[in-house]
Amino acid sequence: PIVREDLRTGLTAEAIKNDILENLVYVQARIPKIATRNDWYMALAYTVRDRLLERWGMAIESLQQSSRAVCYLSAEFLPGPHLGNAILNLGMYEQTKEATARLGLDLDALISHEGEPGLGNGELGRLAACFLDSLATLEIPTIGYGIRYEFGIFDQEIHDGWQREVTDKWLAFGNPWEIVRPEIAYYVPLGGYTETYYDRLGRFRVRWVPERVVKGIAHDTPIPGYHVENVALLRLWKSEACESFDFQAFNEGDYYGAVEDKVASETISKVLYPNDEPIPGKELRLSQQFFFVSCSLQDMIRVHRLGGGVPATFDRRYAVQLNDTHPAIAVAELMRLLVDKQRIDWERAWEITRNTFSYTNHTLLPEALEKWPLPLFRKVLPRHLEIIFEINRRFLEDVRLTYPGDSERLRRLSLIEEADDRYVRMANLAAVGSHAINGVAALHTDLLKETVMRDFYELYPERFLNVTNGVSPRRWMLLCNPGMSGLITDAVGENWVCNSQDSIAGLESFADDGAFREAWRKVKQGNKMELARHISERTGIVVNPESLFDIQVKRIHEYKRQHLNALHIISLYIRLKRTPSLDVPPRTVIFGGKAAPGYARAKLIIKFINSIADVVNIDPDVADRLKVVFFPDFNVKNGQLIYPAADLSEQISTAGKEASGTGNMKFSLNGALTIGTLDGANVEIREAVGPENFLVFGLTAREVTDLKMRGYRPWESYEQNEELREIIDLVRSGFFSRGDRDLFEPLVNELLSRDEYCLLADYPSYLEAQEKAGKAYLVQGQWLRMSILNVARMGGFSSDRSIREYLDHIWKVDSLKASGSR
Ligand code: 26Y
Numbered sequence: 150p151i152v153r154e155d156l157r158t159g160l161t162a163e164a165i166k167n168d169i170l171e172n173l174v175y176v177q178a179r180i181p182k183i184a185t186r187n188d189w190y191m192a193l194a195y196t197v198r199d200r201l202l203e204r205w206g207m208a209i210e211s212l213q214q215s216s217r218a219v220c221y222l223s224a225e226f227l228p229g230p231h232l233g234n235a236i237l238n239l240g241m242y243e244q245t246k247e248a249t250a251r252l253g254l255d256l257d258a259l260i261s262h263e264g265e266p267g268l269g270n271g272e273l274g275r276l277a278a279c280f281l282d283s284l285a286t287l288e289i290p291t292i293g294y295g296i297r298y299e300f301g302i303f304d305q306e307i308h309d310g311w312q313r314e315v316t317d318k319w320l321a322f323g324n325p326w327e328i329v330r331p332e333i334a335y336y337v338p339l340g341g342y343t344e345t346y347y348d349r350l351g352r353f354r355v356r357w358v359p360e361r362v363v364k365g366i367a368h369d370t371p372i373p374g375y376h377v378e379n380v381a382l383l384r385l386w387k388s389e390a391c392e393s394f395d396f397q398a399f400n401e402g403d404y405y406g407a408v409e410d411k412v413a414s415e416t417i418s419k420v421l422y423p424n425d426e427p428i429p430g431k432e433l434r435l436s437q438q439f440f441f442v443s444c445s446l447q448d449m450i451r452v453h454r455l456g457g458g459v460p461a462t463f464d465r466r467y468a469v470q471l472n473d474t475h476p477a478i479a480v481a482e483l484m485r486l487l488v489d490k491q492r493i494d495w496e497r498a499w500e501i502t503r504n505t506f507s508y509t510n511h512t513l514l515p516e517a518l519e520k521w522p523l524p525l526f527r528k529v530l531p532r533h534l535e536i537i538f539e540i541n542r543r544f545l546e547d548v549r550l551t552y553p554g555d556s557e558r559l560r561r562l563s564l565i566e567e568a569d570d571r572y573v574r575m576a577n578l579a580a581v582g583s584h585a586i587n588g589v590a591a592l593h594t595d596l597l598k599e600t601v602m603r604d605f606y607e608l609y610p611e612r613f614l615n616v617t618n619g620v621s622p623r624r625w626m627l628l629c630n631p632g633m634s635g636l637i638t639d640a641v642g643e644n645w646v647c648n649s650q651d652s653i654a655g656l657e658s659f660a661d662d663g664a665f666r667e668a669w670r671k672v673k674q675g676n677k678m679e680l681a682r683h684i685s686e687r688t689g690i691v692v693n694p695e696s697l698f699d700i701q702v703k704r705i706h707e708y709k710r711q712h713l714n715a716l717h718i719i720s721l722y723i724r725l726k727r728t729p730s731l732d733v734p735p736r737t738v739i740f741g742g743k744a745a746p747g748y749a750r751a752k753l754i755i756k757f758i759n760s761i762a763d764v765v766n767i768d769p770d771v772a773d774r775l776k777v778v779f780f781p782d783f784n785v786k787n788g789q790l791i792y793p794a795a796d797l798s799e800q801i802s803t804a805g806k807e808a809s810g811t812g813n814m815k816f817s818l819n820g821a822l823t824i825g826t827l828d829g830a831n832v833e834i835r836e837a838v839g840p841e842n843f844l845v846f847g848l849t850a851r852e853v854t855d856l857k858m859r860g861y862r863p864w865e866s867y868e869q870n871e872e873l874r875e876i877i878d879l880v881r882s883g884f885f886s887r888g889d890r891d892l893f894e895p896l897v898n899e900l901l902s903r904d905e906y907c908l909l910a911d912y913p914s915y916l917e918a919q920e921k922a923g924k925a926y927l928v929q930g931q932w933l934r935m936s937i938l939n940v941a942r943m944g945g946f947s948s949d950r951s952i953r954e955y956l957d958h959i960w961k962v963d964s965l966k967a968s969g970s971r
Contacts, residue, residue: 158200160239162247168196169248181252187322189254190232190262193245194325197235201371201380202328208371208380211290213456217465217962218290219955222445222479223277223472224438225269225421226295226383228372229624229785231326233260237628238286238373265786266324267301267317268385270425271704272811273511275785276589277472279811279948282621285374285381286647287952288965294445296437297327297368297385300420305743305782310759314423314746326370327385333367335447336391337440343532355489357532363414364389365444375623375647379965386444388417424745425704426517429572435478435521435529442479446486460491464504468960471508471583474519474575480506480582481533484540489532495539507585507959509616510576511808513596514708520572523565537564537573544581551608562604580605580612585959589618590809590830596850616955617830618809619948622646625815629789632672633820637940640665650944657941666933673796673820673936680794684739684778690766692776696735697926700816701799702783702791705744705751708806712754712896713908714738714799717919718761718777719876725771733923737776741783741791750895755779757893760885788812793819796932797844797922800825801915803906805850807831814946820936822925824918826911830946838942842935846918847911856910863904866912873912877901 157168173179173192184192212218236242242256249256268274277293284291303314340360348354365386372381390411416433417440428434453466463483471477480502487498512518527534541564552558564581566572580586580602586609588594594615598606606613627634627646637645641655659665677694685691701714718738725731740758744751762777780787798816800807800823807829817823817834824844825831835843848856867874877897879885886892900908926932944950956962 158203160200160241160244162244162251165196165241165245165248166251168199169193169252172196172199186259186262189252190259191323191325193249193254193259194232194263197232197239197241197245198325198371200239200241201235201373204373204378204380205371205382207378208290208382211379211965212292212382213452215290215963215965217960218292218467219284219960219962220445220449220467220469221277221280221284221291221293221472222442222469222476223274223293223295224441224475225274225472226266226277226281226293226385227269227271227274227785228266228278228281228370228383229275229789230260230263230265231370232263233628234282234624235373236260238375238623240376263786264319265784266319267784268295268298268421270302270421270423272809273425273473276618276811276948278785279619279621279624280952281372281381281383282374282623283619283948283952285372285379286377286623287949287956288374288377288379289381289952289956289962290965291381293372293381293383294441294448295383295385296418296421296441297387298418298421299387302421302423302743302784303746307755307759307779307781310756310763310779312744312752312755327368328370330367330369333448335365335444336362337365337388337443338362339436339439339529341531343535355532355535357485357489361410361414362391363417363440364391365418365440367444367448384445384448386418386441388414388440390414423743424747425706426514426745427519428747429520430522430525432525432529435525438475439478439482439530439533442476443482445476446479446483450486450491460487460493461497461501463487464501467505468507468962469505470955470960471506471579473509473511474579477508477519477575477579477582478530478533480578481530481536481540484536485532488536499540499543502582503584506579506583507587508579508583509587509589510593510597510602511589513593513601513805513808515601518601519575520566521575523571523573526573534573537578540578540581541565548608558604562608576601577605580609584612585614586612587614587616587959588808589616590833591615591617592805592827592832592850593808593829596805614958616951616959617833617946618811618814619946619951620811620814620818622818622947622949624789625792626818630672630676630793630819632675633669633793633940636665636668636672645944647949650947650950653944654941656937660934660937660941663930666930666937669820669933669937670929673794676793677796680739680790683790684780687781688778690762690776690778692737692778693735693773696737696773696776697796697923698737698739698794699797699799699922700739700741700791700795700821701801702739702741702780702788703810703812705742705748705754707750707754707899708906709802710906710908711740711742712757712900713801713911713915714740715754715758715761716873716876716908716912717916718765718775719879720872720916721775721919722761722765722768722771723872723875723879725774726768729770732927733774733920734926735774736923737778739778739780739791741780741787743783750899753893753896757885757896760892764885788815792816792821795819795821796926796936797821798823798825800828800831801847801911802826802828803911804828804848804853806906814943817939818943818946820940822922822932822935822939824915824922834943834946837945838939842938842942844918844922846914848907853907856907861904861907861910863907863909864901866909867901870909870913872916873909 172195179188338359370383645652798821800813810829826847883890
């Protein structure tokens with residue numbers, strides 16, 4: 150047998166040290182004497198990668214042998230920095246620490262040197278990454294398919310309080326984690342027209358004559374499971390021109406014309422759209438979606454065939470999850486590949502397609518449901534439009550039989566919206582083409598069935614189910630919060646890392662243990678000091694680590710109501726100025742999050758927060774008692790620093806708007822208490838940790854709907870609530886904008902006239918809950934008890950639990966362990 154220590158992949162400190170040196174010299178072409186930190190980081194990354202690749206070979210083998218594999222199709226993945234996570238999951242931290250020390254290097258400094266692939270906007274992409282982590286850990290054969298954007302989500306800088314977007318150059322120094330696979334490439338047709346013909350057997354057929362063809366090249370990243378030999382495969386597609394040059398154009402002397410096609414082709418995977426709501430009519434976006442879906446399905450068919458499979462058994466080999474509607478075109482593309490290319494008859498192809506796909510919905514906001522104008526769709530995907538028409542024709546025929554004469558229902562269910570303009574409805578396509586449809590939290594799934602997908606639920610109730618989101622306890626506890634993780638392991642053993650729910654519950658009995666509480670407090674305090682250090686480095690603001698760290702980090706959105714939090718800050722500020730003896734703990738309110746570049750009001754909310762900070766932070770009357778921080782460039786890496794340092798987690802979206810939230814889980818799993826509405830997964834978090842350990846406020850989803858039905862008049866709240874009036878008048882007076890009365894007018898105006906997200910309606914109960922939080926924080930022992938209980942009772946929010954539910958109820962896939970293929 151091959152002995153690891155004989156290869157370059159040994160796990161002793163000495164073997165690791167030697168491999169680092171080898172990689173530095175022979176891969177990086179550097180010598181130790183003049184190597185920079187980046188050189189050492191790269192050498193170490195390659196050293197860890199060597200050990201991943203060994204597992205990789207085994208994973209590929211099991212993918213081919215396994216009975217059914219999971220393919221997770223997602224336009225976004227946010228894996229975060231790889232190095233620390235990989236070292237942890239491979240169980241090689243101690244040896245690597247020793248190896249680097251022998252080379253005179255600081256391992257933790259090398260780990261924090263790494264940037265991150267920002268190939269996603271927010272939680273949807275991060276969820277995909279947590280799911281890959283869990284799938285690898287549970288030893289499920291898995292491929293995550295997506296796009297290798299050259300430019301991921303922009304980096305955020307703050308200038309004069311405003312967001313400035315800077316292009317993300319994550320590939321500037323190379324990417325040691327990916328393996329380019331030029332031999333794994335597929336052609337993707339785009340544009341053109343279709344024509345009919347008769348094949349050799351005299352059968353009527355359709356042929357797509359594309360206008361152009363681009364090539365997709367596989368870029369693979371191994372995603373290690375925790376303390377197992379398995380890795381999941383993240384396969385991202387980069388687009389290239391089929392030929393570097395159009396030689397005909399070149400020969401005719403049209404040099405620029407010849408290169409044009411190359412440029413256009415490479416554009417497809419060039420940049421991530423930095424919005425988390427669709428912008429209809431963007432041809433490039435539709436091309437991106439089709440591009441990665443087509444490459445992925447072609448790849449699955451190829452691998453299946455390699456293992457001796459035939460197209461007719463495709464659905465037994467793969468369970469394919471559609472992460473929102475972004476990859477929903479897969480339904481039509483698989484039909485095209487099976488019917489046009491593999492010559493399978495329609496009925497059988499449709500059966501295979503529906504057995505293969507399942508669809509996760511992540512939003513209830515009607516404006517966020519993807520739809521494509523018909524002319525644009527026809528221009529990019531003429532054959533797919535025909536296929537969608539045919540799917541629709543057959544589908545509506547069935548509906549007509551089930552609901553005779555109900556033309557309104559038919560209109561709502563149709564895959565085509567027929568208003569003044571016509572659109573393809575991607576959610577309807579995904580729903581018709583899948584055997585399972587799930588929401589991402591209990592409330593969300595209920596509302597899904599009652600609202601946006603009601604007609605589909607009535608038609609196919611058996612297809613609907615809930616799978617509440619979860620997060621990886623590896624990255625979001627063990628890696629980012631080693632202090633707390635150590636205490637948990639000391640208390641309950643180390644099983645909690647993979648089997649959270651049962652093991653971590655044992656922590657409950659320590660909630661009343663004075664010594665344990667004290668240790669718990671010290672860890673939190675250390676985490677807060679670390680964050681304070683970074684805050685001062687990046688913003689120049691000096692915060693008091695003894696103060697209550699009150700944190701809201703997530704994309705900036707009106708429905709997430711960062712500005713409600715801001716109103717509370719102003720209230721606290723006024724109260725402290727008026728009553729210096731006020732019995733409240735010192736507070737540091739921290740925000741982080743990016744705004745979509747075109748979302749003016751979200752950008753104004755950032756400016757609003759920073760403007761309040763500018764006034765409050767230099768006012769000696771509240772010095773040491775209130776500070777406001779906008780932490781720039783919130784991303785996975787910064788998140789790992791922020792969640793462990795929180796005392797209070799702000800989850801304050803208007804009820805019914807946040808599908809699930811996963812940040813809410815990360816905070817609570819790191820010992821923060823939640824102040825939140827009954828929205829998304831907050832509902833289940835509150836049930837799990839106990840209502841006495843959760844600060845709830847605000848209208849319920851139903852109350853919000855009722856209020857709107859009755860006619861909501863926000864100005865009445867303004868007129869009736871003296872404090873609210875004072876706050877809003879202060880903003881209007883230009884107090885936070887150096888006398889400029891116009892700057893925040895759009896925000897104030899919206900609140901007083903429409904208040905779509907019911908801030909003013911929820912304001913009084915939010916303030917009450919905040920007061921309660923402040924009082925509770927003053928009783929440190931009780932607060933620590935609640936903090937420990939939060940962690941002890943949150944085990945169910947591990948993404949391992951989510952994945953087990955997908956496996957059992959949707960994918961019907963066995964672990965490699967169980968199927969005994971190893
Ligand atoms: C159409 C395109 C521009 C687009 C791109 C990204 C549309 C939406 C998104 C991202 C959506 C997203 O992140 N949704 C969030 O999904 C999380 C995981 O399920 C939920 O926890 C969270 O509540 C939801 O807002």
